[in-house]
Amino acid sequence: MKAVNKKRGLILLLCFAAVIFSANIHDPALASCVTGGCSIAALLVLYKNLALFTSVTTEEMYIRSLTITTFFNIGMILVVISATALTESGIVTLSASGENVFATAVVAIIIIFSGMISPRLPFNRHTGLRLPWTVQDEDTWKVAHRILGITALPVALCYIAASIIADDPKTVTLCAVAFWIGLPAVLSYIYYYRKMHGDVS
Numbered sequence: 001m002k003a004v005n006k007k008r009g010l011i012l013l014l015c016f017a018a019v020i021f022s023a024n025i026h027d028p029a030l031a032s033c034v035t036g037g038c039s040i041a042a043l044l045v046l047y048k049n050l051a052l053f054t055s056v057t058t059e060e061m062y063i064r065s066l067t068i069t070t071f072f073n074i075g076m077i078l079v080v081i082s083a084t085a086l087t088e089s090g091i092v093t094l095s096a097s098g099e100n101v102f103a104t105a106v107v108a109i110i111i112i113f114s115g116m117i118s119p120r121l122p123f124n125r126h127t128g129l130r131l132p133w134t135v136q137d138e139d140t141w142k143v144a145h146r147i148l149g150i151t152a153l154p155v156a157l158c159y160i161a162a163s164i165i166a167d168d169p170k171t172v173t174l175c176a177v178a179f180w181i182g183l184p185a186v187l188s189y190i191y192y193y194r195k196m197h198g199d200v201s
Helices: 002-024 026-047 058-087 096-120 136-167 168-196
Strands: none
Touching: 002 058, 026 058, 026 096, 026 136, 058 096, 096 168
């Protein structure tokens, strides 16, 4: 437990540093690189200690799912950092519509990937839909992540279509993510509440 708390503290410190750097570095390219570096370092600490953090199970399939998710997160951070650095330095120029297409693609890829991997994520407190009720009960965890998996592709397709025709892509993105996360959050809470009160067999 002491080792877990130590590693968890290091991850939290790196995440906190990322937030501080993001708020206080005024050069967008530099802020993106430093913030991304802190985030990647936190993910690498998580990756190096997956077995420690997921002591509930060390089955190869579960560890593989967490490993894939961790490296996907690192890859997406690197893509965003690279794109930000290239555009801010003037090496690559994107129009407003081009930036919207890039942002939409990134969000859609994240939703689709997360939907594919979610049902395979083991019950843990570090990777996945971590809500007070999902991290308290393994059955609730499974329900939430099954719903994430089922809804991911329809939400991603509707999001892409709405982004093409909408005038405010930021609002579309916010609504899509809120719905995709909110639906499994609410339904899993209902399941958890009913289970805790003896209404779920």
